[in-house]
Amino acid sequence: MNVLIINLTRFGDLIQTQPVISGFARAGNRVGLACVDNFASATSLLRDLDTVFPFPGARLLSLLDKNWRESLGAICDYRDMILSSFTPDVVVNLTPSVPARLLSRSLEASRVCGFSLDEHGFNADTSPWAAFLQVAGNNRGSSPFNICDLFLRAADLNGDPEGLRLADPGAEHVRTAKKLLHLPEIEHAGFVALQPGASEERRRWPVGRFAAVADELWQQRRLVSVVLGTQGEAALGKRIEESADCPVMNLQGRTSLPELAAVLRQCCLLITNDTGTMHLAAGMGTPVVSVFLATAQPWDTGPYREQCLCLEPDLDCHPCAFGAACAKDNACREAVPVEAVSAAVRRVLDGEGEVVSGARAWVSQFDEQGFLTQNSVSGHGSDDRTRWIELQRVFYRRFLDGDSLEGLSRFGDEMSPQFVEALQSTLSSARDYLFLMQQQGALLARNPRDTLKKKFMASWQQLQNILTENPSLEVLSSLWLFESQQQGHDFSALRKVIDRYAALVAAIHDLL
Template sequence: MNIVLQNLTRFGDLLQSQPAVSELAAAGNVVSLACLENFAGAAGLLADVSDVFPLPGAKFLASLDADWKLALTAVADFADTVAARTRPDCVINLTAALSARLLARRLCGEAVRGFSLDPFGYRHESNLWASFLEASSSRRELCPFNIVDVFRKTAGVGQGPGRFALGRPSAAAVEEAAALFAGAGPGDDRLVVGFQLGASAAARQWPVERFARLAARLHEKRGILAVVVGAASEKPLAARFREIFDGPCLDLSGATSLPTLAAVVARLGLLVTNDTGTLHLAAGLGVPSVALFLATAQPFDTGPYLEGCLCLEPDMACHPCSFQEACPRDHACLDAIDPEAVAEAVLAWSQDGRFPPGDYSGARAWLSARDAEGFMDLVSLSGHEATPRAVWLRCQRHVLRQFLDDAPHVSPAAPLPPLPEAERQELLRLLSQSADLLRLVEGQAGLAARSQTMKNRFLSSHNRVTALWSASPYLATLAQLWQRQAQEEAADIDGFVARIRRYEACVAAFAAILRV
């Protein structure tokens, strides 16, 4: 089968498509990739891709300002070129934006997995995992799955462990990286540590002074070569780092193309980074990392898809922040994680290749590892596995995977840590209300077509479910799924009732876990 995988988002998200691409190719499919033009260099890093089609989004927007008819023609020409060269049997669209849905449908009609449009122009998702991918994007703090695994499931694969192995850097990129290291090369026993100082927003960026203190401690105890990587816009951060850190430092900020950056990262022994695309580049190249997740970033959904990496987040009740609210604490989380504690963990890792359990001052520390089903998971190193957020993420991970797979709900193999009693009782009350409302909606569904009065009652009850779940920090993602599915046409009343019963089973499964 000829497949066009479409991912019109950022550098990191594009790289995280790799496991889905590899599974599709391993099944005998020929996979081409459509991506934004400014990330075409990143697309070249992906393995198992037969062709890459860079979409000139900026050019399309510019032509739209001049003449919308010319812009429409340009998009149609792009789609025709992709279709002529690939003859796609299927498009897999991992981008929820309307423009991406339109392009996917233009390429392959109704043969689209992931995000598309129905024949009437309404939003359509091919499976519930795709709906979850979009629903969880607005409440990332509640997402219990690594986005790589969600991409895999959205693409219709994801059976067993994912394999995140980017293509090896080209000979030219390797040669260019070697030239950059010439004269600053490490000795035989010197650890090469990369530092990615920037992030997508200042609020998600560990202070440069803390990176520098970490580097100084590592150099004092172990002897390191610090390699600073990043975009040209991050040069001021690199300059500040060099002012503070007086050890050997190779500043490559703004000095590499994406292929050369990959070759540089491949030479590292360890990468210390914020939640960035470089983190996922390292994971795809098999380079271990220490990743810091600040503000809205949290490691359960955007952590590295590589076992044995250390993920750190502030040990603060307000973390992770909501995307919908401004920080009321002046971004105190930026200073929460102690660089001395990070240094001690890295020094221990440098001895035996393992990050140790223990006290990570100011941080919740997690080690990336696979679960029994092959999904990427996190294991607490700092004793935070029984905190309410971690327990609820674990509950969601168990119940939602079965719900999204449309599989029968079974109990966990071992009891999960309990929530605090007050929270457990509040959540059980909420789930009991949910069960009552869902039964009411189910009963009213068959009567809604009989009169306007019954239809109004049905819609009112349906909206009450949405409101109940939306107001809860525990069930807000379920509310998003409920709303999105309500916008899709059911085949018949039996299909609609079956959908409601699926939510009833999900609510019952949550309640059963909490009662243990």
């Protein structure tokens, strides 16, 4: 069969599509990929691909500004190009945007996984996992699942025990990397890569601290630091060069994506913020120490490979909510000390079980169900936040797979009484309103009176208010809102959603 995967997002998410590509290829399928043309060169790093269809995103946006009819015609031309050479039997759309949904539906494959549209133009997600993937994209600080696992489940695939393993760099790119790293005038023991950039300033660990770690690695191990990133991040690299008292090679803006992959292969370690380079290093098999600040957290966007070490501030307010201004003047940027990163580096390079202090530190590992998880190496494994994340992984996995929520062991004894009491209070109120909506729904099905409709909608709004008030239930609140609104045009389907969530809320309450 021909399987077309649609991922019209950024570089890091494109790289994280690899487990889905390989999952379908292992089953004997031919696999094609539709991606934004800006990142088409990165597809040489992906294994098991038979063909690639670069999506002309910038051109289509330009046409939209001039004439939407021309833009629509260009989309149809793009669809026809795919159909002329790779008629898909299965379409896997991992991008919830309207253009990606339109493309997914217009290809008229016999099977669609992920995001599409129904015959009326409403969003049509093919599974609860797809709905969770969309919700997680807007609430990544709260998601208990790695984005690669969400991609796999939305595609109706199981976890990949290999993790993220990309294609080997080509011989010409390896030669270029070795030439860039040629340093005959200095006796050294190898290279360590630094990526000081990130998508936002508040998600960047201070440049001076990168320089301090570079100094330490040179003094103690004779490792030369190699600064990576784009030309637009060159000022960060220059500041590291000026601050460090050790040899520093600045390759920012000097490599293509395949050459960057080859450079990472030559390095014994990458120290980075939450970036696309982090995922590329994981895919190259290069050990990773990464710092997660502001909205970033490792359970969701950490590298999809075992034995990577992720650090985050040991602050109650971390991670930040998306779209919200920081009330503490981005204090988390200063909250991960050099000593914590140095300890993480020693643990990774020396293979010893050193306890990391000064930050929340996690080592990645696959659990028994094949999902990536995080194990604390800083003494935070028994915190309320950690236990709550672990509990969510248990009940959401069953809920989204459609499995029974019965027979789960109590979990509340492992969290503080105050935390459990706050959750139970919210869940008890939510359970009552879901029961009320079940009763109101049964009455409406028999007699759809306007007064009862108003009461039903008032109950729905009150339930949403209750869930939103507890930040620990952010995922549940967003998922309920999304799924209930999705079925707003189909009352029978909405009643089934209410029944599902009534069972889920009752099960969580009882587990506590």
